[in-house]
Amino acid sequence: MSLPEEVTLPVDELNDGTTVDYVFTRFSDSLNTSTYIGADHATDARDLLKFYRTFSKANGNFRGVKKSAFKLTWDQSVTGVDGVSVLTAPIIGDTSFSIPEGTSDAAILVFRQRMIALLDHAIMDKLNITQMV
Secondary structure (H helix, E strand, O other), rough: OOOOEEEEEEEEEOOOOEEEEEEEEEEEEEOOOOEEOOOOOOOOOOOEEEEEOOOOOOOOOOOOOEEEEEEEEEEEEEEOOOOOOOEEEEEEEEEEEEEEOOOOOHHHHHHHHHHHHHHOOHHHHHHHHOOOO
16 A cells, blocks of 8 residues: 555645645655655756655564654745855755554554644744744
8 A cells, every 4th residue: 555646735824724735746656765746846946745664673572663754845046145146945844753663543643743733833933944942
């Protein structure tokens, strides 16, 4: 069983409850990785969504951890240091999970919901924009 051919993300761009659908279409697969592209993707303007997995390996009596991750890459036009040149540079966001084998589905859901709450929290502006820690 694999991921679907399309992934639609209902994005609340203005954080006001109104969503815009971003559709990503399967582009390529390799061992343990699936790559999707957005509608505006081009070779010189990336709009990528990638999924990764690593299967668990038992160690002694511990059943190990299954790892999964996703990565968004979205190229942006930014002004260079000279104040004139326009450069292309990506915004990259990685989220990864390390889940011990045997963890309940309910606990995994609560953990994901905590991550969503953190990503949507105002503290992220302080971290992402002003780089406060």
